Amino acid sequence: MRISRTLPAAAVAAAGVLSLAAVPAQAAEYSSALKIKGVQYDAPGRDSNKCSGGNTAAEYLTIKNYSKTAKVNLKGYVVKDAAGNKFTFTKSHTLEPGDYVKLRGGRGTDSDTKNVVYRQNCNFLWNNDKDTIYFHKPGGARADVHSYTKRANDRDGNGYISYHG
Numbered sequence: 001m002r003i004s005r006t007l008p009a010a011a012v013a014a015a016g017v018l019s020l021a022a023v024p025a026q027a028a029e030y031s032s033a034l035k036i037k038g039v040q041y042d043a044p045g046r047d048s049n050k051c052s053g054g055n056t057a058a059e060y061l062t063i064k065n066y067s068k069t070a071k072v073n074l075k076g077y078v079v080k081d082a083a084g085n086k087f088t089f090t091k092s093h094t095l096e097p098g099d100y101v102k103l104r105g106g107r108g109t110d111s112d113t114k115n116v117v118y119r120q121n122c123n124f125l126w127n128n129d130k131d132t133i134y135f136h137k138p139g140g141a142r143a144d145v146h147s148y149t150k151r152a153n154d155r156d157g158n159g160y161i162s163y164h165g
């Protein structure tokens, strides 16, 4: 960032805001209680998208409520990948402060107590080589975004990447 030291603080702050829009998506921070805790982008074992006997359910995205006070309803939140594949949380599912949910592939029964929502789709969503995870609020504003490559972001190669611990 090229900022003259003689600029007033307000100008520096404004420049900071502007430059934020230019940096890569994964470096940006959005104002949101809900953020991406991590992603199991590569389901353990050999991938099979068969609804019965496949392992799509072992591919998941964990979304956590990082607020210390606010309850947040997942209803209307949207998850998208780099190719534009989209999942919308259509049911009410309240996340208490510190609570989380795993958005799993495959078919299954959503459960608040088990912290799980199924995409009801047996195809894999998160590419095993690289992808971008977009997480949007019900009104469309960005809640969180992270891009990854297996090579750069999954050094131990276990198929899981941690974002906001």
Ligand SMILES: [Ca+2]
Pocket: 041, 042, 043, 059, 124, 125, 126, 127, 128
């Ligand atoms: Ca995958």
Ligand SMILES: [Ca+2]
Pocket: 042, 043, 044, 045, 046, 047
């Ligand atoms: Ca796999």
Ligand SMILES: [Ca+2]
Pocket: 153, 154, 155, 156, 157, 158, 159, 160, 161, 162
């Ligand atoms: Ca890993």
